[in-house]
Amino acid sequence: MEQQNINFTTPNGVDTEFLTLGDYAERAYLDYAVSVVKGRALPEVGDGQKPVQRRILFAMSEMGLAADAKPVKSARVVGDVLGKYHPHGDQSAYDALVRLAQDFSLRYPLIDGQGNFGSRDGDGAAAMRYTEARLTPIARLLLGELYEGTVDFMPNYDGSNEEPRGLPARLPFVLLNGASGIAVGLATEIPSHNLREVAQAAIALIRNPKLSHAELMTTLPGPDFPGGGQIISSADEIASAYEAGRGSLKVRARWKIEELARGQWQLVITELPPNASGQKVFEEIEELTNPKLKAGKKTLTPEQQQTKQHLLSLLDTVRDESGREAAVRLVFEPKSSRIEVDEFINTLLAQTSMESNVALNLVMIGTDGRPRQKPLIEILREWIAFRFVTITRRSRFRLAKMEDRIHILEGRLIVFLNLDEVIRIIREADEPKPALIHAFDLSERQADDILEIRLRQLARLESIKLEKELAELRDARTKLQELLGSEAAMKRLLMRELEADAKQYGDERRTLIRQERRAVIEARVVDEPITVVISQKGWVRVHKGHGLDAAQFAFKASDQLYGAFECRTPDTLIAWGSNGRVYSVPVATLPGGRGDGVPLTSLLELAAGTQLLHYFAAPIEQRLLLSMSTGFGFIAKIGDMVSRVKAGKAFMTLDAQAVPLLSVPLLPHASYVACLSSSARLLVFSLDELKTLAGGGRGLTLIGLEDGETLVQTAAFGAAGLVLTGVGRGGKLAEATLSLAALAPVLGKRARRGRAPAIKFKATGLRPA
Numbered sequence: 001m002e003q004q005n006i007n008f009t010t011p012n013g014v015d016t017e018f019l020t021l022g023d024y025a026e027r028a029y030l031d032y033a034v035s036v037v038k039g040r041a042l043p044e045v046g047d048g049q050k051p052v053q054r055r056i057l058f059a060m061s062e063m064g065l066a067a068d069a070k071p072v073k074s075a076r077v078v079g080d081v082l083g084k085y086h087p088h089g090d091q092s093a094y095d096a097l098v099r100l101a102q103d104f105s106l107r108y109p110l111i112d113g114q115g116n117f118g119s120r121d122g123d124g125a126a127a128m129r130y131t132e133a134r135l136t137p138i139a140r141l142l143l144g145e146l147y148e149g150t151v152d153f154m155p156n157y158d159g160s161n162e163e164p165r166g167l168p169a170r171l172p173f174v175l176l177n178g179a180s181g182i183a184v185g186l187a188t189e190i191p192s193h194n195l196r197e198v199a200q201a202a203i204a205l206i207r208n209p210k211l212s213h214a215e216l217m218t219t220l221p222g223p224d225f226p227g228g229g230q231i232i233s234s235a236d237e238i239a240s241a242y243e244a245g246r247g248s249l250k251v252r253a254r255w256k257i258e259e260l261a262r263g264q265w266q267l268v269i270t271e272l273p274p275n276a277s278g279q280k281v282f283e284e285i286e287e288l289t290n291p292k293l294k295a296g297k298k299t300l301t302p303e304q305q306q307t308k309q310h311l312l313s314l315l316d317t318v319r320d321e322s323g324r325e326a327a328v329r330l331v332f333e334p335k336s337s338r339i340e341v342d343e344f345i346n347t348l349l350a351q352t353s354m355e356s357n358v359a360l361n362l363v364m365i366g367t368d369g370r371p372r373q374k375p376l377i378e379i380l381r382e383w384i385a386f387r388f389v390t391i392t393r394r395s396r397f398r399l400a401k402m403e404d405r406i407h408i409l410e411g412r413l414i415v416f417l418n419l420d421e422v423i424r425i426i427r428e429a430d431e432p433k434p435a436l437i438h439a440f441d442l443s444e445r446q447a448d449d450i451l452e453i454r455l456r457q458l459a460r461l462e463s464i465k466l467e468k469e470l471a472e473l474r475d476a477r478t479k480l481q482e483l484l485g486s487e488a489a490m491k492r493l494l495m496r497e498l499e500a501d502a503k504q505y506g507d508e509r510r511t512l513i514r515q516e517r518r519a520v521i522e523a524r525v526v527d528e529p530i531t532v533v534i535s536q537k538g539w540v541r542v543h544k545g546h547g548l549d550a551a552q553f554a555f556k557a558s559d560q561l562y563g564a565f566e567c568r569t570p571d572t573l574i575a576w577g578s579n580g581r582v583y584s585v586p587v588a589t590l591p592g593g594r595g596d597g598v599p600l601t602s603l604l605e606l607a608a609g610t611q612l613l614h615y616f617a618a619p620i621e622q623r624l625l626l627s628m629s630t631g632f633g634f635i636a637k638i639g640d641m642v643s644r645v646k647a648g649k650a651f652m653t654l655d656a657q658a659v660p661l662l663s664v665p666l667l668p669h670a671s672y673v674a675c676l677s678s679s680a681r682l683l684v685f686s687l688d689e690l691k692t693l694a695g696g697g698r699g700l701t702l703i704g705l706e707d708g709e710t711l712v713q714t715a716a717f718g719a720a721g722l723v724l725t726g727v728g729r730g731g732k733l734a735e736a737t738l739s740l741a742a743l744a745p746v747l748g749k750r751a752r753r754g755r756a757p758a759i760k761f762k763a764t765g766l767r768p769a
Contacts, residue, residue: 033184037371041183043190044365045379046166046386047142048173050181052096055085057110058163060135061143071114071132078128084161090128098125101133104327106177107192107226108505110139120227120272120327121279138505141170149397150390168390170501172198172383174364178223186371188363191223191249191274194509199502203495205380213243213377220376223249223358224511227328228271230254232355232516237694242376245362247695250518252355255345263337267345269330269354271510276353278320278330284352285311285318310521311351314344349519350644387494392484399480402473404445409470411446416463422450520644525569525588532565532573532587532617533597540573540615541597542590556596565617573617574641575600576652576660577610582641582696583648587617605646616663625664625673625690627702629710630655634699635666635692651696661713669718670768672740675703675754678710680762682724682746683754687716690750701751717768728761736761737769 043050049057059081065072078093086093099105101113104120115131118124125131135143150168155161175198178190201220205211222231222238231238233250241247251273258266272278288311291304300308317333334344349355363373367386374382415422418440429435436447483489531543537559546566553561565573567587575583583604591598600612616624620639627633636651643649652660666687673690675683683703691700703711715722721739728734736759746754757763 037183037186038365038369041181042186042188042363042365042371043174043179043181044166045172045174045367045374045382047169048175048177048179049142049167050096050179052081052086052088052093053100053110054167055163056081056093056097056100057135057139057142057167058146059085060111060133061139061146065134067112067135067137067139069134071112071134074113074115074128074131074133077133085156085163087157094125094128097128097133098131104226107224108138108173108176108195109136110142110177112136121277141501141505142167142173144168144170145390145394148394149400150393168394170387170497171195172202172380174383175379179364183371186363187361189359189361190364191358191360192225193220194224194507196502196506197221197224197509199498199506202380202384203498205377206384206491206495209381211377213375214239216377216380217242222511222513223360224509225251225274226510227274228254228510228512229273230271230512230514230516232514232518234515235513238513240695241360242362245373245375245378247360248357249360250355251358252349252516252519254512257341265334265337265341267332267334267341267348269332270326270328272328272330272354273356274358276356278322278328281330281352281354282318282320285315288351289315307351311347314339314347346519347521350521355519384494388490391490391494395480395484399477399484402477402480406470406473406477407443407445408449409466409473411442411449413463413466413470414440414442414446415450416466426451525586528569530567530569530587532567532590534562534565534600534615535559535596536562538562538575538600538612538615539597540590540600541595542587542592554596563615565615567617567619571617571619572638572642573600573615574638574663575604575612576614576663577606577648578613578659579607579610580650580652580654580660581607581610581648582643582651583612583646584642603646604648607647613660614662616665618665623666623692625666625714625716626652626699627661627664627675627711627714628652628654628658628698629661629712630658631675631701631703631705631711632658632699633690633702633714634697635690636694636696640694640696649696653696653698655698661711664714664716666716667718667768669720670716671718672716672722673702673750674715674717674722674743674766676712676714676724676763676766677703677705677754678712679706680726680756680764681709681754682757682763682766683752684722684743684747685750685752704751704753706753713765715766715768721769723767723769724757724759724763725765725767726759726761726763734761 039051041050047054056077060077063072063077063080065077074094074097077097078090081093082088082090097111098113098117101109101111101117103109112134113131114133116126117131145168146164151164151166153162154165156163174190175193176195178192179188180190181188197220201216204219205216217235217239221235230252231249232252237247238249241249253269253273253276254271255267255269258268260266288307291300291308293299294301314335315332316335319331321329321331323329332348361373362376362379363371364379365371366374367382421439422436425435425439426432433447433451436442436450437444442450483493528544529546531546531548532540533543533553534540535555539556539559548564550561550564553564555561569588571587573585573587573590577583585600585603606612618638620637620642622638623635624638625633625635641649641651654660671687672684673687693699702714705711719740721737722743723735723737725733725735738757742758746757748754
């Protein structure tokens with residue numbers, strides 16, 4: 001970015017040499033934030049490059065380091081980049097160059113690096129004085145049309161040179177190679193994609209601008225990572241993430257089983273997901289089999305001991321056989337051939353980074369210069385518009401060149417027809433240029449061209465060659481004029497170019513997309529009925545059986561029953577935190593019914609200041625209606641909220657002052673949702689209007705609220721009706737049962753404001769009849 005000076009002008013417009021520290025800090029930080037966002041961290045939708053990457057590629061192009069050129073020392077490239085275009089640290093520029101050359105970081109590397117450019121295990125590249133670099137063939141798609149009027153140039157940081165504002169990319173590299181970066185208040189995490197699929201998706205969108213997101217996803221089903229691996233998220237989850245421009249995808253390694261002598265076998269990992277490496281996996285296994293004491297603990301926790309024993313009972317030997325023949329080959333040998341293969345694989349996936357989540361955050365700088373999170377279809381539409389502009393500028397540039405050449409040749413043809421006279425004028429005239437212009441009605445451009453030709457060459461002009469070249473140029477000019485005058489012709493050309501580039505540079509998909517169940521270590525638990533008892537202060541215990549008398553449950557002084565949940569041992573207990581996170585504990589791991597139990601907080605890792613507000617225990621298939629005091633809500637399953645970590649998972653997106661409300665189980669007979677506000681307004685609408693969010697979020701508006709009003713409670717009910725509770729005259733508890741017919745005045749659409757029900761007391765609670 002260009003250097004900017006602080007404007008010493010007060011908000012009222014008065015120019016002064018004084019500026020408060022607060023104003024100065026605000027302006028300086030804003031300038032810094034804009035600089036980081038637009039000048040460092042985020043890629044542009046047009047060429048998919050960050051400024052340092054663009055400058056490296058441009059500098060190498062200027063140095064003549066094409067794919068067929070001899071590579072030069074990386075230090076020369078870095079020096080040229082720093083000296084002319086990028087006045088920052090040499091190491092940061094070299095790191096960017098190295099990443100452009102790593103085939104395990106970029107799906108389509110733009111630099112051909114020779115020497116040690118690092119490894120997927122985290123090994124750094126050799127110093128820039130040892131490595132060499134040149135551009136790869138596919139870099140031509142970024143730089144090939146640079147000097148055909150396709151992009152604007154701007155002065156470099158000191159005005160001594162010019163650099164392009166962007167590159168005329170023939171393909172959407174922002175999707176091909178992706179990007180990762182952190183700016184001020186913004187971050188981006190764009191995965192890489194397959195070239196053929198991206199090109200076909202762009203072609204489909206050009207043919208049908210009204211193409212739906214679902215139709216687009218059939219052509220571009222998901223990311224294609226450099227290291228392969230497998231995406232195990234469902235097609236709906238992937239499509240939802242791309243439609244929102246943000247989400248999380250579940251990925252895992254790929255493997256094969258090799259049979260050995262005497263019935264033995266071994267597991268061989270052949271592909272790893274992003275952000276995983278052989279070294280990292282082995283370090284994780286070492287930490288699990290030889291755990292360290294946690295802070296403040298004198299012995300290993302029962303969980304650490306259990307994990308250690310379980311892993312050592314399965315795993316005998318691990319080794320890394322990766323090399324030139326196999327980029328990834330991690331070998332795991334079991335203790336015994338009698339160990340079940342599925343259990344062995346499941347344990348390794350669940351305990352290591354061989355199965356993990358990959359963030360998707362499609363934030364980039366658009367063609368309008370503004371950073372924004374964009375859905376996939378908008379990215380492609382914006383790039384197609386960018387490419388139309390690029391082709392238009394290229395065509396106009398070529399047309400101008402052709403018209404100039406035609407103009408020159410027309411002058412030469414006139415000369416050929418009057419060659420002797422032209423030669424005489426040149427030899428005899430003191431000022432031959434005006435004489436030629438006057439004698440043959442030439443333009444200055446034509447006269448200059450004739451005078452620049454040697455007499456020997458002038459005498460050798462051939463009419464046939466001139467007329468043939470003129471005919472070819474006029475034909476090409478006509479085609480270019482037709483192209484510039486026809487949007488349909490422009491579309492056809494763009495699609496032909498995309499198809500040609502996909503044919504030349506495209507390859508097969510590396511990452512398998514197939515939905516799988518996430519790996520979870522399932523302890524063998526006897527399936528039996530139990531009752532989970534939770535107190536108001538969060539103490540939890542279990543009792544065997546169902547139908548227990550709640551009056552028999554004892555609690556600590558000043559504590560009382562929160563709830564007793566009848567479930568089974570394989571089920572899960574969910575707790576909702578005040579920060580929107582959800583925490584899960586397997587029911588089978590909860591302590592028995594003797595005594596007061598244990599505080600649930602001792603089984604979890606809560607963030608500072610977080611309190612547990614609500615609890616629910618049920619099978620993972622149980623659907624719940626989750627809502628918050630600001631009037632938003634959605635449906636999710638217990639299984640969607642299960643987390644393998646004690647710190648839980650972020651699930652409910654809470655606005656300021658928002659509080660999670662009591663979750664409501666959706667029983668099979670439920671077909672309506674009732675919402676009660678703090679002003680005793682009631683709204684009833686169909687359950688079908690709600691959305692299921694497996695990944696959590698804020699959801700939809702359940703009821704319209706006035707300023708200062710909150711949502712108090714929700715309920716899901718069926719044909720039996722709804723029970724409203726409250727306080728009647730004399731402070732006595734009152735309740736009223738309303739049938740569906742009686743609820744007709746408050747029945748409406750979701751997000752309406754509702755109205756006070758026709759009862760004789762103020763409603764403060766509700767439940768299904």
